[in-house]
Amino acid sequence: MKLEMKDSPGQLVAALRPISDVGGNIIAVIHQREPGSHDGLLNVQIVLDLPERRLDELVGLLQKEGVHIQRIGRERLLYRRTVIMIGHLMHTDLSDTIDRIDSTGFAEVSELAMSMPAISERSSSRLTIKSVTKEDMERAIEILRSVSQEKDLLLIEPLEEMA
Amino acid sequence: MKIAVIGLGSVGRGVLETLAGKNIGLSVTGIADSKSGYIDPSGIDIKKVLMQKKKTGRCGDAGVTAMDVVREADYDILVEVSPTNATDGEPALSYMKTAIKRKKHVVTSNKGPIALAYKELKALAKKKGVALRHEATVAGAVPVFHTVEQGLAGNDIRAVFGVLNGTCNYILTRMAEEGLTYEQALLEAREMGYAEADPTYDVKGIDAAIKLVILANTIWGNGVTLDDVDRTGIDRLTPEAIRLAEEGDCTIRLIAEADKSSGLLRVSPRIIRKNHPLVVEGSLNAISIETDLAKEITLIGKGAGSIETASAIIGDLLFIAERYGRRP
Numbered sequence: 022m023k024l025e026m027k028d029s030p031g032q033l034v035a036a037l038r039p040i041s042d043v044g045g046n047i048i049a050v051i052h053q054r055e056p057g058s059h060d061g062l063l064n065v066q067i068v069l070d071l072p073e074r075r076l077d078e079l080v081g082l083l084q085k086e087g088v089h090i091q092r093i094g095r096e097r098l099l100y101r102r103t104v105i106m107i108g109h110l111m112h113t114d115l116s117d118t119i120d121r122i123d124s125t126g127f128a129e130v131s132e133l134a135m136s137m138p139a140i141s142e143r144s145s146s147r148l149t150i151k152s153v154t155k156e157d158m159e160r161a162i163e164i165l166r167s168v169s170q171e172k173d174l175l176l177i178e179p180l181e182e183m184a
Numbered sequence: 185m186k187i188a189v190i191g192l193g194s195v196g197r198g199v200l201e202t203l204a205g206k207n208i209g210l211s212v213t214g215i216a217d218s219k220s221g222y223i224d225p226s227g228i229d230i231k232k233v234l235m236q237k238k239k240t241g242r243c244g245d246a247g248v249t250a251m252d253v254v255r256e257a258d259y260d261i262l263v264e265v266s267p268t269n270a271t272d273g274e275p276a277l278s279y280m281k282t283a284i285k286r287k288k289h290v291v292t293s294n295k296g297p298i299a300l301a302y303k304e305l306k307a308l309a310k311k312k313g314v315a316l317r318h319e320a321t322v323a324g325a326v327p328v329f330h331t332v333e334q335g336l337a338g339n340d341i342r343a344v345f346g347v348l349n350g351t352c353n354y355i356l357t358r359m360a361e362e363g364l365t366y367e368q369a370l371l372e373a374r375e376m377g378y379a380e381a382d383p384t385y386d387v388k389g390i391d392a393a394i395k396l397v398i399l400a401n402t403i404w405g406n407g408v409t410l411d412d413v414d415r416t417g418i419d420r421l422t423p424e425a426i427r428l429a430e431e432g433d434c435t436i437r438l439i440a441e442a443d444k445s446s447g448l449l450r451v452s453p454r455i456i457r458k459n460h461p462l463v464v465e466g467s468l469n470a471i472s473i474e475t476d477l478a479k480e481i482t483l484i485g486k487g488a489g490s491i492e493t494a495s496a497i498i499g500d501l502l503f504i505a506e507r508y509g510r511r512p
């Protein structure tokens with residue numbers, strides 16, 4: 022589901038608490054700060070597992086917290102894909118590389134592991150990307166492909182989808 | 185049936201030694217290497233020729249060329265096992281065409297002509313009513329084409345995934361096992377005789393891409409070429425990258441991938457779970473075939489070697505002998 026809330030840490034916590042109250046399980050939280058975002062509002066996509074028939078209760082609780090729900094999509098899955106990038110990751114601005122994914126609003130880098138043997142040598146990193154749909158994942162990987170080409174990095178993709 | 189053998193290197197010798205050692209029912213009436221040729225319609229004494237080749241470096245008379253043997257010897261099947269030329273397939277391509285035009289079957293391990301001119305050769309063979317078989321061109325001893333064409337007859341082959349280059353697989357295995365750098369593992373592969381002095385064809389994924397082109401052309405007849413393959417080699421891999429993959433119970437292998445519906449052809453290093461059937465050790469090859477009926481089938485075996493590659497050639501020869509040969 023897609024939630025809209027005031028851009029403050031307390032707001033997010035307020036939104037997340039009712040989920041566990043109704044026995045839900047949060048799988049992922051994806052922030053998206055839209056360019057020219059309106060009045061400090063924050064868009065958050067929350068992917069969760071919810072026990073049968075607890076959705077109405079959750080919606081009620083969230084509304085009481087002042088959280089505005091934009092859209093509720095059922096049966097949506099969460100996609101995860103792990104890739105490895107090799108090259109001069111720091112010289113080519115790793116945070117920009119990550120931001121190219123995070124700024125899309127439909128995918129995010131949820132984990133990052135780095136290995137740097139020496140300053141002048143190429144480093145290796147493992148990135149786990151999350152998205153809500155398979156199409157979004159394909160788009161995110163396509164972005165990484167073109168960033169890799171642009172920055173002369175070697176992108177290693179997984180052979181198969183991993184849970 | 186009678187055969188003529190062009191090329192007496194590792195593969196050619198393996199074929200002849202096998203024929204000399206097993207009673208397979210094939211006689212050799214022509215033989216050639218780069219410098220000589222020998223024709224004997226009554227059957228060549230294989231052991232004698234092998235000995236002479238070892239001693240003198242020649243298998244026959246300097247006055248007889250390989251093309252002479254192809255053109256004039258009395259044989260039913262041409263065994264073409266001369267070196268691969270990936271640029272224009274020659275001179276092997278001409279040997280094959282000449283033989284087919286003479287209504288002779290062709291069996292080969294030579295990737296060049298098959299990757300470059302499969303459609304043309306196949307059409308010519310059909311017109312002349314003879315067989316063209318090339319089991320040994322992809323994954324050495326592994327009978328992938330017998331599996332696809334006979335064993336999986338009636339299946340719709342949807343995709344193929346393969347570990348098709350033993351040198352790359354050896355290097356990646358050693359990097360993973362010992363934490364070697366790419367350069368160290370390559371050096372070791374050379375010392376073990378797995379890598380050529382110039383490893384470009386292997387490590388840049390060109391050899392695997394050529395084999396992928398052969399697979400796609402044979403299975404789907406789609407006429408794809410080397411330029412259609414999206415290709416990345418293994419020469420920029422780091423041991424750290426492999427370690428990062430291994431932390432997630434995965435590793436990195438050079439995978440060739442062909443997909444029927446999307447037309448995708450790709451050779452690239454991929455993150456793959458360690459218990460995936462394509463994760464094989466050392467210089468082994470592996471091919472996974474995805475079909476509508478059988479679902480997934482994986483074949484694993486030796487991708488090179490004198491006798492191992494000869495096994496694929498012998499399989500093709502006996503297939504032809506059974507299908508086209510006169511029965512007693």
Ligand SMILES: NC(=O)c1ccc[n+]([C@@H]2O[C@H](COP(=O)([O-])OP(=O)(O)OC[C@H]3O[C@@H](n4cnc5c(N)ncnc54)[C@H](OP(=O)(O)O)[C@@H]3O)[C@@H](O)[C@H]2O)c1
Pocket residue numbers: 190191192193194195196216217218219241250265266267268269275293294295296320321324487488489490493
């Ligand atoms: N080795 C393997 O495990 C393996 C596996 C699969 C496929 N293959 C393919 O099988 C083929 C043979 O491989 P190989 O390892 O046996 O090669 P090789 O050891 O280099 O032997 C090549 C043989 O071909 C002869 N030759 C060279 N130029 C020739 C010409 N213009 N006309 C006639 N003969 C010629 C050579 O003659 P000289 O003896 O006079 O030099 C030699 O006897 C290659 O296309 C290779 O790609 C090999």
